[in-house]
Amino acid sequence: MGFDPELFVNTIDDELKCPICFRVLEDPMQGQHCDHIFCGECIDGWLLTATICPMDRMPLLRKQLKPVSKMVTNILSRLEVKCPNEKNGCCLTLPLGALRSHLNGCENNELGEKRKLSNPLSVIREMCVSNKELSNFQETVELLKQQFLEDKLRGQQLSERIEEFYAKLDECKKDIHEAFDPLLALILGGANSSNDSSENDNEKLVDVYVQNLCEFTNEGLLFEYLRQNDIQVQNIQCNKTVYARSLTFVLTMKKYEVHKVLVSQLWPIGVSAFIRGEKTNSINGDRSKCEPTSVLLESGITCYSRCEYFR
Numbered sequence: 001m002g003f004d005p006e007l008f009v010n011t012i013d014d015e016l017k018c019p020i021c022f023r024v025l026e027d028p029m030q031g032q033h034c035d036h037i038f039c040g041e042c043i044d045g046w047l048l049t050a051t052i053c054p055m056d057r058m059p060l061l062r063k064q065l066k067p068v069s070k071m072v073t074n075i076l077s078r079l080e081v082k083c084p085n086e087k088n089g090c091c092l093t094l095p096l097g098a099l100r101s102h103l104n105g106c107e108n109n110e111l112g113e114k115r116k117l118s119n120p121l122s123v124i125r126e127m128c129v130s131n132k133e134l135s136n137f138q139e140t141v142e143l144l145k146q147q148f149l150e151d152k153l154r155g156q157q158l159s160e161r162i163e164e165f166y167a168k169l170d171e172c173k174k175d176i177h178e179a180f181d182p183l184l185a186l187i188l189g190g191a192n193s194s195n196d197s198s199e200n201d202n203e204k205l206v207d208v209y210v211q212n213l214c215e216f217t218n219e220g221l222l223f224e225y226l227r228q229n230d231i232q233v234q235n236i237q238c239n240k241t242v243y244a245r246s247l248t249f250v251l252t253m254k255k256y257e258v259h260k261v262l263v264s265q266l267w268p269i270g271v272s273a274f275i276r277g278e279k280t281n282s283i284n285g286d287r288s289k290c291e292p293t294s295v296l297l298e299s300g301i302t303c304y305s306r307c308e309y310f311r
Contacts, residue, residue: 001021001023001026001039001041001042002017002018002021002022002023002024002025002026002039002042003023003024003025003026003081003096004023004024004084005017005023005024007081007082007084008024008079008080008081008082008096009080009081009082009093010079010080012024012079015037016072016075016076016079018037018038018039018042019036019038019054019055020038020039020042020043020046020054021039021042023039024076024079024096025037025038025039025072025076026039026040026041027039027040027041028040028067028068028072028073028076029043029065029066029067029068030065030066030067030068031053031058031060031064031065031066032060032064032065032066033058033059033060033064034053034055034056034058034060036053036054036055036056037068037072038054043065044062047060047061047062076096076097077095077096077097078095078096078097079095079096080093080094080095080096081093081094081095081096081099083099083102083103083106083108084103085103085106085108085109088108089108090106090107090108201255202254202255202256203254203255203256204254204255205234205252205253205254205255206252206253206254206255206258206275206276207250207251207252207275207276208250208251208253208258208261208262208273208274208275208276209248209249209250209251209273209274209275209276210222210248210249210251210261210267210271210272210273211246211248211271211272211273212246212247212248212270212271212272213246213247213248213249213271214247215246215247217247217249218238219236219237219238219249222236222249223236226251226261229260229266230260231253231257231260231261232253232254232257233251233252233253233257234252234253234254235251235252236249236250236251236252237249237250237252238250250276258275261273262274262275262281262283263283264283264284264285264286264287265286265287266285266287267283267284267285267287268285268287268288269284269285269286269287269288270284270285271284271285272284272285273285
């Protein structure tokens with residue numbers, strides 16, 4: 001909006017007036033392709049709804065506006081103007097270029113106050129200064145900003161520490177694997193060797209002595225008797241004694257089969273059986289030949305009832 005022509009001491013030429021508001025030019029602007037000059041505020045308002053020059057109807061956009069020449073600005077700034085606060089007691093006359101600075105310090109500045117109130121940014125600025133609640137809100141926002149920055153820094157530090165802990169954890173895992181793997185291999189190797197040795201020990205051949213068998217017993221008959229009782233032997237050898245009516249047999253068998261032979265019920269009364277070199281662990285037969293469930297062989301050995309009868 002331009003200046004009121006009534007404020008000027010001399011008559012103003014029409015060339016220095018805005019063709020939109022018909023007042024003296026204020027913050028003048030002109031088009032890029034024409035010489036028409038307008039108030040900056042007036043032409044901005046015009047171009048909000050139109051894209052042509054209001055004078056010659058030539059295409060015109062906001063970005064095509066430019067300030068007027070230095071000569072026009074100097075002419076406007078030298079125009080003599082009266083203070084708008086003349087009615088309030090200010091009788092000063094001064095160049096138009098110095099009017100704004102005068103209004104900022106004029107003691108009778110009613111127009112200046114109105115202009116300030118008509119500017120939304122000025123109104124908001126005054127509210128921020130005068131309103132205590134808004135001031136407190138601003139302080140709270142600043143405190144929150146500061147707290148956010150501190151928390152962000154603390155979070156970065158914690159992230160760095162967590163990464164360090166993860167790195168140390170990986171190192172510990174690596175050390176544990178390096179120490180544990182050989183130990184595990186040693187344990188498994190020892191267990192395997194123990195199992196192997198145990199299996200090998202069970203596969204060893206052992207001599208079992210069976211004494212005081214009847215004189216009619218021979219290797220074949222004894223072998224069949226043991227087979228019928230699910231006992232496998234590798235070899236049977238008869239060792240003759242000084243007693244003609246008593247025989248001793250040596251049973252060569254695998255160690256895991258020995259416990260089947262050292263059973264008292266397997267042998268009749270008067271017979272003893274023991275492992276070679278371990279006579280202290282010998283057993284004596286306690287099965288009577290007169291048991292009704294037993295089968296009496298010609299050799300004098302009484303078999304279990306489940307064994308087949310043979311002569």
